[in-house]
Amino acid sequence: MSNDNPTLPKTGIPxxxxxxxxxxxxxxxxxxxxxxxxxxxxxxxxxxxxxxxFTAIIxxxxxxxxxxxxxxxxxxAAGLIVVNLGAxxxxxxxxxxxxxxxxxxxxxxxxxxxxxxMLVAGGFIMLFGLLRVGKLGDFFPTSVIHGMLAGIGAIIxxxxxxxxxxxxxxxxxxxxxxxxxxxxxxxxxxTLNPLITLIGIVSIAIIVxxxxxxxxxxxxxxxxxxxxxxxxxxxxxxxxxxxxxYEFMGTVYQLGPQYLVRLPENVMDGVVxxxxxxxxxxxxxxxxxxxALVTTIESMLSAVAVDSLDPHKRRTxxxxxxxxxxxxxxxxxxxxxxxxxSEIVRSSANVTNGAQTQWSNxxxxxxxxxxxxxxxxxxxxxxxxxxxxMLITVGFRxxxxxxxxxxxxxxxxxxxxxxxxxxMVVATDLLVGVATGIVAKMIIHLYFGAPVMNxxxxxxxxxxxxxGELIKIKDAVIFSNYLSIKGYVLKLDKDTKKNIxxxxxxxxLVDHSVMAALHNLKNLLAERGQTLTLANMDHxxxxxxxxxxxxxxx
Numbered sequence: 152m153s154n155d156n157p158t159l160p161k162t163g164i165p166x167x168x169x170x171x172x173x174x175x176x177x178x179x180x181x182x183x184x185x186x187x188x189x190x191x192x193x194x195x196x197x198x199x200x201x202x203x204x205f206t207a208i209i210x211x212x213x214x215x216x217x218x219x220x221x222x223x224x225x226x227x228a229a230g231l232i233v234v235n236l237g238a239x240x241x242x243x244x245x246x247x248x249x250x251x252x253x254x255x256x257x258x259x260x261x262x263x264x265x266x267x268x269m270l271v272a273g274g275f276i277m278l279f280g281l282l283r284v285g286k287l288g289d290f291f292p293t294s295v296i297h298g299m300l301a302g303i304g305a306i307i308x309x310x311x312x313x314x315x316x317x318x319x320x321x322x323x324x325x326x327x328x329x330x331x332x333x334x335x336x337x338x339x340x341x342t343l344n345p346l347i348t349l350i351g352i353v354s355i356a357i358i359v360x361x362x363x364x365x366x367x368x369x370x371x372x373x374x375x376x377x378x379x380x381x382x383x384x385x386x387x388x389x390x391x392x393x394x395x396x397y398e399f400m401g402t403v404y405q406l407g408p409q410y411l412v413r414l415p416e417n418v419m420d421g422v423v424x425x426x427x428x429x430x431x432x433x434x435x436x437x438x439x440x441x442x443a444l445v446t447t448i449e450s451m452l453s454a455v456a457v458d459s460l461d462p463h464k465r466r467t468x469x470x471x472x473x474x475x476x477x478x479x480x481x482x483x484x485x486x487x488x489x490x491x492x493s494e495i496v497r498s499s500a501n502v503t504n505g506a507q508t509q510w511s512n513x514x515x516x517x518x519x520x521x522x523x524x525x526x527x528x529x530x531x532x533x534x535x536x537x538x539x540x541m542l543i544t545v546g547f548r549x550x551x552x553x554x555x556x557x558x559x560x561x562x563x564x565x566x567x568x569x570x571x572x573x574x575m576v577v578a579t580d581l582l583v584g585v586a587t588g589i590v591a592k593m594i595i596h597l598y599f600g601a602p603v604m605n606x607x608x609x610x611x612x613x614x615x616x617x618x619g620e621l622i623k624i625k626d627a628v629i630f631s632n633y634l635s636i637k638g639y640v641l642k643l644d645k646d647t648k649k650n651i652x653x654x655x656x657x658x659x660l661v662d663h664s665v666m667a668a669l670h671n672l673k674n675l676l677a678e679r680g681q682t683l684t685l686a687n688m689d690h691x692x693x694x695x696x697x698x699x700x701x702x703x704x705x
Contacts, residue, residue, distance in 0.1 A: 159463050160221075160463065160507040160508055161508070162509070166508040166509075166510060167508075170507035170508050170510065173505045173506060173511075174506055174510040174514055175510075175511075176504065176505070177505055177506035177514075177515075178506070178510070178514025178515040178516075178517070179514065179518055180500070181224055181497050181504065181511065182514075182515045182516075182518035182522070183372075183375070184375050184376065184500055185207050185226055185519060186376075186379075186530075187375045187376070187378065187379050187533065187538055187541060188203075188226075188227075188375060188497075188541060188542075188545075189204050189227055189519070190203050190204070190412055190533065190538055191203070191539065191541055191542050192227040192228065192229055192231075192232060192489070192542070194535065195229075195236065195307065195311060195539075195542055196227075196231070196232050196235035196236050196489060197235065197239040197240065197245045197259050197261070197262070197265075198235070198258065198262050198265075199257075199258050199262075199415075199421060199423075199487075200412050200414065200530075201414050201418075201421035201487070201523070202421075202487050202488050202489055203226075203227045203489065204519055204522075205421075205483055205486055205487055205488035206226055206488040206491050207225070207226035207227060207491075207515070207516060207519050208516045208519050208520045208523065209483045209486075209488060209516070210224075210225030210226045210491040210512070211224070211225060211226070211512050211517065212516040213478075213479060213482060214475050214476065214478060214491065214512075215475075215509045215510075215513045215516070216509075216513070217471075217474070217475045218471065218474075218475030218479075218493070218509070219467050219469065219470065219471025219472035219475060220454050220457065220467040220468075220493055221463075221465045221508060221509060222457060222498065222501050222502050222507070222509070222511065222512075223453065223454055223467070223472075223493035223494075223498040223501070223509075223512065224493070224494055224497035224498045224501050224511070224515055225475075225479055225492070225493055225494070225512055225516075226491055226492075226497065227488075227489045227490070227491060227494075228449060228453075228491070228492045228494045229303070229307055229545045229546065229549075230300060230303050230445070230449045230492070230549070231442070231445060231449065231489065231492065232307055232310075232542075233303050233306050233307075233576075233580075233581060234438070234445050234490075234581060235269075235442070235490070236310075237438065237581075238261070238264075238265035238268050238269070238438035238441070238442065239259050239261040239262055241261070241434040241437070241438060242261040242264035242265050242268065242434055242435060243260035243261030243262070243263075243264050243429075244259060244260045245259045245260075245261065246259060246260065247260055248260045262423060262487075263424065263425060264426050264427075264428065264429045265438065266423065266424070266425035266426070266484045266487060267425035267426055267427045267428075267429070267430065267435070267484075268439045268442060269425075269442055269480060269481075269483075269484035269489065269490050270481050270484040271430075271439045272439045272440075272442035272443040272446065272490065273477045273478065273481025273482070273483075273490065274481055275443040275477070276443050276446055276447055276473060276474075276476060276477025276480060277473075277474050277477035277478055277481065278477070279443070279473050279474075279477065280470050280471065280472075280473035280474025280475070281470075281474060283470045284473060285468075285469025285473060286469075286634060286637070288448075288451045288452070288469060289630070289633055289634060289637060289668045290630060290631065290634060291589070291664075292568065292588065292589065292592050292630045292662075292664045293565075293663065293664050294558060294561075294566075294568040294569045294572070294588070294592070294663065295568055295585060295589055296452065296585075297554065297569055298570065298571065298573040298588055299445075299572055299573070299581060299584060299585050300549045300550075301549055301550040301554055301569065301572075301573045302574070302575075302576025302584055303546075303549055303581070304545070304546040304547065304548065304549025304550030304551075305546065305549075305550045305573065306546075306576075306577060307542055307543070307545065307546030307549070308543050308546040308550065309329050309332045309333060309336070310332065311539040311540075311542045311543050311546070312336065312339060312539075312543065313335075313339050314351075314535055314536060314539035315347075315348070315351030315354075315355075315536050315539040315540050315543060316339055316340070316343035316344065316347065316348045316536075317343060317346070317351075317410060317536060318339050318343050318344060319342075320332045320335040320339065321335050321338055329577050330578070344404050344405075344406075344410075345399045345404065346389050346391060346399075346404070346406065347391065347406075347534070347536045348536070349385075349389075350382050350385060350391075350534045350536040350537055350540075351536040351537070351539060351540045353381060354378045354381075354382055354536065354537040354540030354541065355540045355543065355544060357374060357377050357378050357381060358374045358375075358378065358540070358541065358544045359544070361374035361377060362374075373500065375541055378540065379533060379537065382533070382534050382536075382537040383529070383533060383534075385534075386532065386533075386534045387532065389406075390406070391407075391410050391411070391534065392406075392408050392410075392411055392532070393406060393407070394406070394407040394408070410534060410535055410536065411531060411532065411533065411534055412530055412532075412533040412534075412538070413531060414523075414530055414531060416527075418523060421487065422486045422487050423486075423487035424485070424486075424487070425484055425485065437582075440582065441580070441581055444582065444585075446477075446490045446491075447473055447476075449492045450473060450476045450492035450493050451469050451472075451473065452495075453493045453495040453498060454467040454472050455467070456498075456499075457493065457495065457498040457499065460499060461502060464678065466675075466678075476490075476491055479491045497515075501515075550573070555569070560695060560696075560697050561663055561695060561697045561699065561700055562663060562694040562695045562697070562700050563694075563695075564694065564701065565663055565701075567591075568588050568591055568595075571587060571591055572585065572587065575587045575588070592630065593606070593631065596627065596629045596660065599627075599660050600627065600659055600660060601626065601629055601660055602626050602627065605626055605627060605632055606629070606631055607631050607632055607635075608632055609624055609625075609626075609627075609628055609632040609635050609636050610624070610626060611623060611624050611625070611635075611636065611639065612625075616650070616652070618647075618648075618650050619648050619649055619651055619652065620643055620648050620650075620651050621652050621654060622639070622640070622651065622652065622654065623657065624636065624653060624655060624657065625657045625658065626657070626658065626659065627658065627659060627660040628655075628658055628660070628661045628662070628665050629661075629662045629664075629665060630664040630665060636653070637668070637672060640683070643681075645679045645680060645681055648681065649680065649681055650681070650682050650684070651676065651681060651682065651683050651684070652683075652684045652686050653683065653684070653685050654686050654687055655685065655688045655691070656686075656687035658688075658704070659703070660701075660702070660703060660704065661691065661701060661702040663700060666699040666700065666701065666702070667699050669683070669685065670699060690704060691703055692704075
């Protein structure tokens with residue numbers, strides 16, 4: 152993405168040379184974070200670990216050239232594990248068929264069919280970008296989206312719990328629902344493999360302790376890389392790669408290469424092509440819809456979050472970024488990779504490391520390609536328990552108790568929607584969970600007096616004023632009709648309409664999602680040299696002390 156402002160970092164080819172050192176160094180550092188996470192996300196998605204590297208390499212080297220952001224890092228994301236795993240499980244299963252095993256194929260039977268769904272989903276995501284769905288980012292209620300992410304986090308924690316302990320869940324396999332796995336947790340503790348569990352515990356301890364390290368050079372090395380640097384020698388010392396048994400407290404346990412990452416001897420042997428043999432099945436299109444929706448939402452959320460961290464205050468072209476992630480996801484699926492997004496953790500670290508342009512994303516992908524081509528011997532020593540531990544900490548961040556406390560501070564109704572969405576995501580699937588949350592929020596708004604006729608388009612009257620515009624709103628401003636207000640405001644000429652006032656005198660309900668969106672709109676207009684004033688809101692009472700809490704008419 153280019154810009155014409157001489158005070159901002161250069162982009163394109165000029166940016167490659169002007170900011171080479173900063174972007175090159177940051178890209179190298181980010182690749183160290185990305186390497187183990189890409190491997191772990193792929194395995195948790197039910198596909199070979201090399202698929203995660205394919206995704207990040209294509210995201211960095213190719214998608215970075217066409218996306219609409221400045222310092223984001225593209226690659227596989229923990230937030231997509233659930234839809235990826237669900238696609239593989241529903242389209243053929245998580246184990247190879249006897250026929251596949253006879254041919255020496257060890258990947259899941261559903262993998263090629265899931266790749267076809269991912270390829271089609273990538274096409275839909277590109278279409279979303281062309282249709283300018285970036286503006287729809289404000290449609291989804293924040294409490295519902297955070298509930299979705301918390302549900303994803305809970306699923307990741309439970310699924311990876313068994314891997315970190317070196318055991319298996321005795322629940323029926325599948326990509327959706329956690330009831331069986333949760334009930335299997337006690338059995339997981341009873342059947343854990345002590346040496347593998349030790350590696351998992353050490354890995355989690357490293358990640359937890361790392362932020363508190365004060366020594367500069369130790370802190371400079373990312374926590375995921377410390378996990379690898381410690382657990383590879385630990386695994387070698389414990390000799391977990393050798394097919395053998397050992398006794399601990401009277402019980403015999405097994406070790407072997409199944410507890411380590413395994414890449415194919417030849418990179419080309421890791422390439423798997425999509426199979427469209429199940430395109431006529433409902434499960435195929437459900438997978439397409441799930442992947443396309445979650446990928447689009449998560450990518451937009453991540454891009455906006457990274458924009459807030461950018462010291463140059465540049466804004467992502469969300470439509471172009473969605474298109475780029477769709478193109479990257481489709482390209483990745485062609486060779487066996489996963490869908491990709493602008494991933495928040497790696498992108499945040501990219502900003503912290505001083506990256507200036509998307510060339511940092513390019514270098515991150517390039518370094519991963521080098522690791523893939525020349526680092527197989529080292530990668531094959533990484534314990535699976537270490538990767539599972541990393542994902543458990545990622546899942547915990549998504550479903551942290553702090554997140555519950557934060558939502559409660561906004562309002563009890565937001566906590567209800569958050570928990571409802573989370574529970575439905577865990578109990579059913581992502582689409583049902585999000586849909587349930589949105590419907591529940593709409594019902595709550597109707598209960599508090601939001602007119603059905605204005606549910607998707609706010610009733611407004613506009614009056615030109617000196618140097619600006621007065622916009623009077625009536626009845627209710629909620630997540631589903633806010634876009635009509637935002638669309639009108641953004642169409643106002645920034646040179647002649649400097650001062651914009653939203654008059655809430657006749658409004659009896661403003662929901663939290665709208666309050667948060669208006670806060671962001673104020674900042675956006677300020678960057679354009681305009682001011683946004685929210686007038687006559689005193690007759691409404693906030694439902695909590697949070698500054699962006701919902702407002703209800705007295």
